[in-house]
Amino acid sequence: NAGVMQNPRHLVRRRGQEARLRCSPMKGHSHVYWYRQLPEEGLKFMVYLQKENIIDESGMPKERFSAEFPKEGPSILRIQQVVRGDSAAYFCASSRSGLASYEQYFGPGTRLTVT
């Protein structure tokens, strides 16, 4: 009974490179959320997706960040031309429903370090 899977767990990128973070939701879950945790801060909502649809991206930076959740395969959070300020822990969560269920199950996170 696998939980939410995220990979890689640790990712090091140089400034200007691209970072791709993957998230496989729990079995039976079709709703995915991405959160970012900067050092000494709480988790901040970034984006909410259903299969093939971005529903709410109000927490995403306007530039360089994008997310997708294709019909097949994991959800991807993509950060282009990374900068030092992108260094953070990125958590993915999934739920059975975006409306009825308040319980979001979190993955272990990807720690991105930009050098």
Place this chain on the structure above:
Amino acid sequence: DQQVKQNSPSLSVQEGRISILNCDYTNSMFDYFLWYKKYPAEGPTFLISISSIKDKNEDGRFTVFLNKSAKHLSLHIVPSQPGDSAVYFCAANLRSNFGNEKLTFGTGTRLTIIP
């Protein structure tokens, strides 16, 4: 603009005693509140929740109290056990303009249980 605040970054409690973690919020539109527990290098795990129409919810050793007029909630753990040592995040839920639920997290309180 921190809408959910946990003003105590850390708390130490003797094993067997009561741990009380506090959380304040500013947005009166939040309709559901949750507590998550997080161990190092892991994602947050759901602990307990409370609807805004209630003032108390209990689950085993964990009780959450909600004071809507003061916009304050607290998590009580009794008796405290060494395995409770972790970072505890308070989160508040808001229905977004897109119809989905969106969690806003506090900055966390690191609880240490002293044997």
